[in-house]
Amino acid sequence: MARIPYADPAAAPEKARRAFEGAPAPLNIFRMLLNAPGCLPGFMTLGGSILSRQRLDPRLRELAILRVAALSQASYEWTQHVPIARACGATDAEIEAVEAGRLDALDPAAADVVEFAEECLRQVRVSDRTLERVRRRLSPQETTELVLAVGFYMLVARVLETLGVDADAPPPALAAAFSRRGEASGGA
Numbered sequence: 001m002a003r004i005p006y007a008d009p010a011a012a013p014e015k016a017r018r019a020f021e022g023a024p025a026p027l028n029i030f031r032m033l034l035n036a037p038g039c040l041p042g043f044m045t046l047g048g049s050i051l052s053r054q055r056l057d058p059r060l061r062e063l064a065i066l067r068v069a070a071l072s073q074a075s076y077e078w079t080q081h082v083p084i085a086r087a088c089g090a091t092d093a094e095i096e097a098v099e100a101g102r103l104d105a106l107d108p109a110a111a112d113v114v115e116f117a118e119e120c121l122r123q124v125r126v127s128d129r130t131l132e133r134v135r136r137r138l139s140p141q142e143t144t145e146l147v148l149a150v151g152f153y154m155l156v157a158r159v160l161e162t163l164g165v166d167a168d169a170p171p172p173a174l175a176a177a178f179s180r181r182g183e184a185s186g187g188a
Contacts, residue, residue, distance in 0.1 A: 003164035005036030016040045025171040031075070031164050039040070050152055051178040052082075056138070056145040058088040058179055063110050064146060065153045066090075066098045071121050072157035075168050080174075087175035100179035113146065120150045129137050 006028065006030050016118030023030045023044060033040045054061065062085035065136035080098075097105035098114055106114060112133045119126040126134075132144055159165065174181055 002028075002032065002166055003162070004032075004035065006031040007037075009034060012038045013091060014116060019044050021123055024177065025168075025172055027080075027168045027171075028055075028165050029160060029168075032045070032159065032163055046148075046152060050145070050149050052180075054142075054145040055181060056142045058150070059085070059090050060110060060113045061146070061149050062088050062090055063098050063106075064113050064150055065096065066095060067101075067114045067117040068121055068150055068153045068157060070101070072146045072161065074157035074160050076160045076165055077153065077157050080165060080170050083170045083172075084178050087179035090177075096167065103107065112137055115150040116146060117150045122153055 004014055006102050008024075011030065012020065012034045015033055019097040020026070020030050020034055030040065030044070033043055050061070062081055066078065066082050066085055068074075069081060074161040082095060086092075094106060094110060097103070101118070104114055112130070116126055116130050116134045131143075134146065136145065
């Protein structure tokens with residue numbers, strides 16, 4: 001149950017209301033974030049860019065997000081991103097391995113990205129060894145995008161858990177929408 005009231009979209013300032021109305025679905029997290037109307041448009045822009053405009057392989061992105069959700073005990077985040085991960089090509093075995101932290105059950109690229117996400121969450125600064133392994137697999141752009149995805153979903157988990165955002169069923173259309181690689185430039 002939500003720990004503070006959800007904001008009324010009709011009472012939100014115009015820019016925030018437009019951002020809310022432009023959301024891919026009227027999810028509770030967006031209703032909650034309307035309590036910070038000056039932040040919602042930027043939050044949605046960054047989140048949308050991470051999910052639709054990164055060069056980073058969407059499957060790897062989603063496995064990293066799922067590891068953040070698992071470590072943060074953010075069931076809402078987990079529930080929303082499992083269908084997206086599947087649409088991006090992640091298998092149920094990979095999803096279960098990410099949840100359990102079993103890197104040995106993942107292919108080497110996925111294991112490196114998931115370990116990177118875990119170190120980023122637990123230690124803030126990933127080890128030189130882990131960064132070097134990721135850098136051998138990903139370009140500087142993709143590596144930076146991975147850091148942004150992990151950091152953004154750490155923020156999302158904290159909003160969800162701290163404010164007690166009520167779970168929404170995953171909107172079916174979102175999984176397909178966020179399963180493709182975005183523009184190489186990461187444009188707006």
